[in-house]
Amino acid sequence: MKLNLLVLRCANIDDSRKFYEQFGLTLTKEKHGKGVEHYSCCIESVVFEIYPLVKGQLACNSRLGFRVQNIEQLITKIEIHSQYEFNGKIIYIAVDPDGRKVEIS
Numbered sequence: 001m002k003l004n005l006l007v008l009r010c011a012n013i014d015d016s017r018k019f020y021e022q023f024g025l026t027l028t029k030e031k032h033g034k035g036v037e038h039y040s041c042c043i044e045s046v047v048f049e050i051y052p053l054v055k056g057q058l059a060c061n062s063r064l065g066f067r068v069q070n071i072e073q074l075i076t077k078i079e080i081h082s083q084y085e086f087n088g089k090i091i092y093i094a095v096d097p098d099g100r101k102v103e104i105s
Contacts (some may be wrong), residue, residue, distance in 0.1 A: 057100035
C-alpha cells in the first residue's frame, strides 16, 4: 500500500500556499467542475492539496513532516517554534497558518 493523496483544509488557502511553497513545493491553483478553487502539487507519487475549510469546520490537528535538502536556508525563512534531536539529527518544528505542527528534517 502507498499513500497517494493528502488534503489539508485551511482557513486561508493563499496564506497556506505561501507557507508550503517555502518548502520547495510548487502549488498550482485548480478547480474541478463545480468544485471549489484549491491548490495542488505532486510530491513523488503523493498528491498534496490545500482546500478551503467548509464553513463551521475546524482545521484538524494533524502533524506533517518534510525532509528537505535545503534545511539551513529554509529555517532562515520561516519561524521555528521548537526543535528536538532524533537519531542524531535535529528536527525543527514550525507551525503552519492553521496551527498544524510541521516537522522539518
